[in-house]
Amino acid sequence: MPVITLYRQLQERLPSWETTPRSALIREDASPLQAQRETLDIVCTLLSAAKVPYFCVRPMPGHPPVVAVSQRDRKRALTALASSGRPLLAARLPYGKHARGLAPDEIGRLRPLKRAAAMLNDAWAIRVGMLFASPSRTLTLGPEHGCDLEFWAKQKNLLVAPRANPACAVVPAKGEIVEGGEELFNPLVSAGQGVRTYRTRREFTRRLVDDIDFPIDAVYTWVDGSDPAWRSRRDQALAEGSDGGPSGALSEMATTEARFTSRDELRYSLRSLLTYAPWINRVWIVTDGQTPPWLDTSHPRIRVVEHKEIFNDPSVLPVFNSHAIETQLHHIDGLAEHFLYLNDDFFLGRPLAPRMFFEGNGITHFFPSLAHVPFGEPEGEESPVHAAGINNRRMLEDIYGRTLTRKLKHVPYALRRTAMFELEERFSDEFEATACSKFRRTSDISVTSSLAHYYGYLNGRAVPGTVEYTYVDLSLRKTPAKLRRMLARRKHDAFCLNDTAPTTPEQDALLGRFLEAYYPMPTPFELA
Incomplete structure (x- = not known):
């Protein structure tokens, strides 16, 4: 098949990658940071309204924000989230999963929290999230960009963490609640950029030896x-x-x-x-x-x-x-x-x-x-x-x-x-x-x-x-199929789109469609 014909076919098919679920919430500022912030804020607000004691925990590298609740308050916490009317999804987290970038199929079967709450009454940690999408519907953000809810066990005068975190395994059951900056709990926020504070324990506000707090x-x-x-x-x-x-x-x-x-x-x-x-x-x-x-x-x-x-x-x-x-x-x-x-x-x-x-x-x-x-x-x-x-x-x-x-x-x-x-x-x-x-x-x-x-x-x-990482040579015949896979899977930390030879107008047009689909959200640096 001629290269130009292949490019034209892909150009026609590229917009078809709009698999946004009907239940996704459209956000003008859709991004992983937006999804994590919005989900964490909703969870904290609902727990506060239900008077469920909680505190935010510093997450392991690659994890989303984490909220801790005593196991004794697990049912109350799940009820508060399930009865809120919010389109929250939840799934039980597999034991020992500390790897970066948990995808939905690695988390477990995602269900609406309203229906799943009764089945989570013995869970030690769950992922809570919602579905968001850009107005173009080419960027979809799921519970992998949500937050985790952990249930800490009470042992005598201590609360014991159900899994590892960077700071500590136990905190006093009646320890002091303090406010901590957003950068402590969200890995996508740097020191000085955070605009929110969250309830936490003093143990999680310490400056750790491996913290990156420089600009x-x-x-x-x-x-x-x-x-x-x-x-x-x-x-x-x-x-x-x-x-x-x-x-x-x-x-x-x-x-x-x-x-x-x-x-x-x-x-x-x-x-x-x-x-x-x-x-x-x-x-x-x-x-x-x-x-x-x-x-x-x-x-x-x-x-x-x-x-x-x-x-x-x-x-x-x-x-x-x-x-x-x-x-x-x-x-x-x-x-x-x-x-x-x-x-x-x-x-x-x-x-x-x-x-x-x-x-x-x-x-x-x-x-x-x-x-x-x-x-x-x-x-x-x-x-x-x-x-x-x-x-x-x-x-x-x-x-x-x-x-x-x-x-x-x-x-x-x-x-x-x-x-x-x-x-x-x-x-x-x-x-x-x-x-x-x-x-x-x-x-x-x-x-x-x-x-x-x-x-x-x-x-x-x-x-x-x-x-x-992957490298893409725009002048190669296999590039259209590769771009389509990249757009659908979004599995690369980084990639380079390079040209070792002059490209055709069809190839340039395809690149433009790919980039607009992958990155539909304008930055504040762009003139209206």
């Missing part, structure tokens, strides 16, 4: 390759034949149109970030004097930064080399110490907590790929990425005597600003040479996507992590 920013690099003024600057630099930088060979892959094509990916990458990592503090978009026409630059959480603001030597500008720009990101004035760096073709696919990228002590996580950096000399490489990896390897071998062999996955890169300054000072010649290279050359280094992470690992400030 985490996000940095994007972005270019609109269709901008006539930008194209004129690029074409002039190419016509001059020399970029004034190092003598490394210039590859055709460094100047291909695919490198500079914008299909509005930034809009949807930002949607993915705020939908699935709403704990992000501020967002910085680094550009060559360009601003997306849909972006509200007056929003306090976002700022466009021009190259001239961050380059040590602005006289080397303009540059059209992402390796060069990435050597200067840590110069952003006001950037947080801890930040994520993303390309605009990076997307988050499901809710992620800050601990995916950082430890509580500030150590960063990186995600090695199975793809290798080839051995050989950089001058012999057609791929600028491979050449930069070879150069990174040489630098680390010279210091540590260790050999870098693996590339990293195309997911957000966790970085520390002070570590970047340290790298720049230690490898000043390599940083300077790459920064003044207008186009990618075989003499470049790749700091944010490789060097900083392996350097951090070798000096004890970075560790490998795990991520459920």
Whole structure:
């Protein structure tokens, strides 16, 4: 079957993934955070109205918010929730399930709480939730984004937890009730962002050794390759034949149109970030004097930064080399110490907590790929990425005597600003040479996507992590079917939508439909 025909068929079928149940509540702000907040607030309000004593518990990593009730009050609690008239669903939680991202089929059979309450009278913990959907009905949120109700056993003067939590296994039965910030109980809320407080016990308000309570920013690099003024600057630099930088060979892959094509990916990458990592503090978009026409630059959480603001030597500008720009990101004035760096073709696919990228002590996580950096000399490489990896390897071998062999996955890169300054000072010649290279050359280094992470690992400030990830080449024949599966299953933590060759209008249209279906909710950064 011709590729174009296959794309047209998928375009016709793509909107059919609207499996929103009739009972779903439509929300203009539908998101995992909205679903967790609304469910937790309803549960707490109903228990309070029924005068059922409760307190919120700090959840295990990857779990939704948790509310604790004494086993002696279990029947009263279930009756209060079941008789509320709310469309609450519930299911018994399987014993010992502490894994991240429990899906409905892992929780047990979900039933309306009104009908299921009598069957839960001996449960030690249940999942409570509702069904929400975006107005487009392409985003559905179920009880996996609800909250857990635990029933604690009374033993003498203590209440004993039925399962693990990060803080304690027992609390005094008549202990003091205090208020705790939302960030203690909802993994999608960061310190300082919470707008709610909840009843809890003092034991759950302590600052734990692995708490991530520092701000985490996000940095994007972005270019609109269709901008006539930008194209004129690029074409002039190419016509001059020399970029004034190092003598490394210039590859055709460094100047291909695919490198500079914008299909509005930034809009949807930002949607993915705020939908699935709403704990992000501020967002910085680094550009060559360009601003997306849909972006509200007056929003306090976002700022466009021009190259001239961050380059040590602005006289080397303009540059059209992402390796060069990435050597200067840590110069952003006001950037947080801890930040994520993303390309605009990076997307988050499901809710992620800050601990995916950082430890509580500030150590960063990186995600090695199975793809290798080839051995050989950089001058012999057609791929600028491979050449930069070879150069990174040489630098680390010279210091540590260790050999870098693996590339990293195309997911957000966790970085520390002070570590970047340290790298720049230690490898000043390599940083300077790459920064003044207008186009990618075989003499470049790749700091944010490789060097900083392996350097951090070798000096004890970075560790490998795990991520459920996939890479999509938009130009491949199998891509339409893959996109449809991704949209239906939503099982990836992150994915990259890239193009190794120019795409057709049909392929671009398909991408737009996929992104709008996956991320239908606009961010506050978008102009009306």
